[in-house]
Amino acid sequence: MVQMITQTGNVSDAATILGITQSALSHRIREAERLLSTPLFIRRNKKLVPTSAGERLLHSANVILKEMELAEFDIAKYSAGINQTLRLGVDHRVGSHWLPELYQAFNDKVLDAEIELISDPNPDAFYCLRNGRLDICIMSGAKVQAGFQSHFLLKDELVAVCLPEHDFAQKELVQVEDFLDQIYITDTTTPEYHREYEQVFSPHNTFPQQVIRVGRTDTIIAFIKAGKGISILPKWTLQPYLANSRLIYKSIGESGFFIDWMAFTRKDEVEHSPCLQLADCLVALFD
Template sequence: MKPLLDLRHLQLIQAINQTGRITDAAKMLGVTPSALSHRLREAERRLDVPLFTRMHKKLRKTPAADYMAVVAERILTDLSRAEDDVRRMNANVQHVVRLSVEAYSNYRWLPYFIKFLKSRTDGIDIQIMAGARSDPLNGVLNRHIDIAVMSGSVAQAGLYSLPLFEDPLLYIMPPTHRLADREFVEGTDIVGEQFITYTKVPEPDREFALLFRPTDSYPKWAATVELPEAIVELVASDLGTSVLSKWALQTPLTEGRIVGARVTEDGISVPWCAVLRTEDMDDGDPILQVANLLSEWCSLPEGGFHVT
């Protein structure tokens, strides 16, 4: 059965969804507004459902357009990715493995790992999918990415978890902070401190359960910022304190813009792992090969995510 819509219609829906105006969408696609209006009417005729309604000079999406916009985004993204893959094949790259790191966008380790990868295998390239870092597990399951570097333990049907390294959490603060000379902090030390958190959802192996609850001591919640790099900048500007993974803090710590202390005297270490689909666990699969090499590299004295 022939599809009702073609790629031109999907591009139209995506463009109008992004701009809200026929004229702006036409400019984005390089066509005239009249041609785009005709294409929109054709799409609505084929689907026998309105996609947009006019609200003054803007177009408002109908539920049908909302749904088609999601579909268009997925199909056009997959097509663009396939085109990139084909171009890479022309450069002697047979496999592209897409990878994302949970929460953090610190990729100082990446060039070192790529050199290690190229020394051990040929024809495999790494593509970083930074947009998947907020929900990497779903990214793996829906095949948007192939490997998610995650913290904590992961036990979910259809996924395999390969241990990579253990990493301590650090209580970070500006160099002028009253606790800046401490080797470690306890919950009672930071009562009332301005605290910037990545998430207020408690996790059993993190600071909420192991630092705050044992002494029923809590800081003053200043803000929730879902970008660790932004948290670092706020802390460096003396606008609060936070708790983050040490591996991602190497640059600001080395530069002296922030200082860090262990979280509790014994410290809190969080396991990090590489998560991939169980269907990609066959011997020789390039995704499994990259995951295994990542694990091996993390075990080397000169390797791992702490490289600077």
């Protein structure tokens, strides 16, 4: 009710979508306002917009409706013989080129469970694992916390990504100081454990003169392809973008910089549970 009125801006359209009369919806809103002793909507520029109380109620409604939709979805799968849904958390840096092979390997191994992919989960993935919003999560460079089990997937090199006409393309190796006068495209300027800011820039007190934060890997790639700058990405993240593109990459420094990709599960998982079998499939995929 609150959600529909917020989306449409008027009672008439909201009532049509909900399949009730306009007067019935108006009555429900008035009754809700009476019970809460506060208005839920005000009229602004001929549209109904939620008050602060309406916004708070809308937030709760969105959470509840999402949980109801998820519950209905899960229950429908139980009736189809799927006894467990494993929620796999990945962020935009992980990519998706490896997922079909993982899905097939897991489906061949576990017949009564399935994988649900959760893209860009809450920034605190361990919190999501702890409260059951995720069953397994793939991260790079994360410190293992109490109550969780880590599964090593692969060691990955951080590389400089650019176009063939960029100055970096002529170098055998890119040095850290080479980034000083560059326009650097990144998903975040927040230093993260074992990522480029902590490994490459901060220890050398060397930072690019201009940083453009664009939020997602595919947007970073689009900026580089357009000649708007360079970036540092893990090779595994970069891999699917190299096909049919002019992108090239270079190692950084004599020894290079590396990160570890890990899968994390709760430590209390029962041996041979579907979740741990999914973790085994992930490990085997990168073995």
